[in-house]
Amino acid sequence: MANEKNTFHSNLIRNVWAAGRNYADHAKEMKAEVPANPVIFLKSGTTVSSGSVIHLPAWSKEIHHELEIAFWLNENLEFSHFTLALDLTARDAQSDAKKNGLPWTLAKSFTDSCPLGPWLELNSVLNLESLQLELKINNETKQLGNASDMIFSPETLLKYVKTHFPVAPHDVLLTGTPSGVGQLKSGDKLEAILRDKTRSNNQPLLVCQWDVN
């Protein structure tokens, strides 16, 4: 029983519930309204990739990075682990979908569109609000955000998805991206860093690296 929480693997993930527009600065850069209720879309569980290489699909000219904090749900549908995720987005397909009132599935749920870092046990962080996420591309900071700036907290998002959707054990929740999203190019080197701002030694909780193929 003691190890039950750790008996998981990415191939158990059925659903990735993802929040859109959950940081006001990102909603603004997308010229979107700040939502009154959580905006949730679905990435298939099979979009998850734990490898270190990002493969850009040939059919899109504009794959964007969206760095996000991800939570893993245990058998009781509670957060048990967390990591960093890239909610890769085919922005050209999403713009077409928005313009034509069509679903976002092509834009958000294509093959390998959800690279995840290694999972950390949640009890290693005292306060979720103290988390800070940063994405560097080719050593230049592109996204820097604080969990305290989320419009809806991770707990509020979880309550919302459990109320409306058939959430299952081992599902993942993505909590939205801060501003600074942009296009990935072949050869880019990504470094994503998760910090706990209350830690005095400034050592990151997590560093993830991905190379764009």
Ligand code: MG
């Ligand atoms: Mg996103």
